[in-house]
Amino acid sequence: MTKPHYSWQSAEGNRVDHAIPQMKADGMRAIGTATAADYVLAWNLDASDRWLTRELRVQVESFDWSRSLTLQRHASGAWSSAVSATGSPDLPAANVLEDVPRPAVHGRLAGAPVAEVVVIKPV
Structure with a gap:
């Protein structure tokens, strides 16, 4: 059985995204x-x-x-x-939990609309 697969390009045209969600009656899992x-x-x-959201894992690789x-x-x-x-990316330091509102129930991934389903679906 084929799983749904979604692809999109950023509005700026500089990034291509892919996602494969696995929907269930009481939640979802997705990779992308x-x-x-x-x-x-x-x-x-x-x-x-x-x-x-129980877990959100993100891994980014560049040349350096x-x-x-x-x-x-x-x-x-x-x-x-x-x-x-x-390495030394020209990015802000990764320190996430100081900015997480309490109580937070969802992890969000900017630029990934499939991940937004967890925020919209239960409403």
């Missing part, structure tokens, strides 16, 4: 990629528990640097994160 001229990004979203981020929402509602980086 984004490719640009100087990086490749892969992500994995688990919102399979009553549409609440890489970054990864894992956000996890625990049963208590508390979030934890793991961040790693190599």
Whole structure:
């Protein structure tokens, strides 16, 4: 059986994204990629528990640097994160949990409309 597969290009035309969602009655999981001229990004979203984000993993690779981020929402509602980086990208420091509103129930990935389903679907 073929799973739905979605592809789109950024409005600026400098990035191409792909996503494969797995929809269920009480949530979803999805995997995806984004490719640009100087990086490749892969992500994995688990919102399979009553549409609440349980985990969001993102890995970005470039020629001279890489970054990864894992956000996890625990049963208590508390979030934890793991961040790693190599090289010296011209980007802000990766420090995510200081900016997470309390209580937060969803992880969002900018530029990935499939990941926005977890915010829209339960409403």
